[in-house]
Amino acid sequence: LAPLPVAALRLAPETASGLARLGIRRIGDLTGMPRAGLARRFGQDLVRRLDQALGVEPEPISPAGAPLHFAVRLSLPEPIGLQADILGGLDRLLPPLCDKLRARGRGARRLRLEMLRAEGGTEVIEIGLARPADRPDSLRPLFELKLGDLDAGFGFDVLRLCAPVTEPLHATTHKGGWAVAAEARADRTDGQALDDLIARIGARVGLDRITREHPADSHIPEKTQSTQAAAYSAPAPDWPAPARPRPLTLFRPEPVTAPATPDLPARFRWRGRDFEIRAAHGPERIAPEWWLDDPNWRSGVRDYWRVTTTQGARLWLFFAHGATLSGGWFAQGDFG
Known part of the structure; x- marks a missing residue:
């Protein structure tokens, strides 16, 4: 061990550099030095590592188990x-x-x-x-x-x-009466059938392409769900109801031709068609997440309206007050 560097003793970096500054670079330089002085200057860890290397102090090692092989x-x-x-x-x-x-x-x-x-x-x-x-x-x-x-x-x-x-893969047992056990078996059979279907489709297109949605805690409309791989996630047990009505179809904001004022317009033009508002509920103000720089929310605070038009369309409109991007009226959803 004598010609090996002191770093071979698994010392802390600051201890090894301190020894080097004193000209002690090899283990052989340490073995003849007073132990009390080494412990007083560099701590007990240096002396303990030296004793372990020389076999004076035992250092039990727990070997890692062999990996499972099937x-x-x-x-x-x-x-x-x-x-x-x-x-x-x-x-x-x-x-x-x-x-x-x-x-x-x-x-x-x-x-x-x-x-x-x-x-x-x-x-x-x-x-x-x-x-x-x-x-x-x-x-x-x-x-x-x-x-x-x-x-x-x-x-x-x-x-x-x-x-x-x-x-x-743990075996599962269900406590309860016959009806409870039968229901548990039915749920397990349905879950196994869905997993088998995911595996069959995944064999064709890849498991990473099959996804499912889970609810997410966010007041931003586009972030109320998260997409996860279906093969590595369980179905969402419960989808919480939103505090306010949300459209069945949510899409990227599309410009609406209307006066650029926060007041809800009586008429507007969207997707090449003219609409007249018959009823409206709002506004619901939603602010961007100030701790994130979301490119889709650089238009600033939004005021959302649920509008019903005389043509029968039920849309989700909002007025963006403008920030780093210009504001105006946009459509983001369809209540169907």
Whole structure:
């Protein structure tokens, strides 16, 4: 250890630099120095690290456990290339892999099927799931959807199936009477069916392209919901009702031709059509989030109105008072 630098003792950076300023750059320079002086000047941590390196003070180490590994392999006496044969091999691989997963209380979130060609090279199929699964009947159809684009060449002589991404899969029990248990089973069946549907569509277009909306806490109309990946989020349990009515259709603000004053106009022009207001409710003032620079809200404070026109349209209009951008009248929603 003597020729190693003092930094090898895992010292704090300020301690190592302090020793260097005194010309102590190697561990061998420390071993012959008075311990009391070192501890008084640099603290007990320096002496403790030196003792641990020399074996005087024990330093128990807890080794990291081996990572979980779930994989099965099938070697074939003759190469195969037909889709039916590959599915037959998959039927041999899925049950033992699922048995391994169940033995460790895990479910697969991603599976990879590696097919080694007889002449060299590998074809790989990967599938993702919306919920951890350990049942062959829910995994096999996802692979079947992707077998049509394979290049078998002279055939595959080795199939390897592995689960690189797994999650805990806990058994659930429901307390209560027969009706409660039946309802819980029905809810679980519906949830599993939805997850299977998401996995099937995800096998075609990708799981990241399937999204669901969740409510978000914001007074800004465009930010009252957040978009999340459906495969990695649960359905929103309850969508809170807004404090004030909101339109069924919300779109980006579109200019409305009307006098540029805060007073609600009797007539306006929007999307090339003239409208006359029959009834209106408002204004509801909404201010931009001052701590965020949102380009869509640089027109400043908005006064929203729910208007009903003589033509039957029920629209959500607002007047922007102007800030870094000019204000005016805009339409942002349709109540249907």
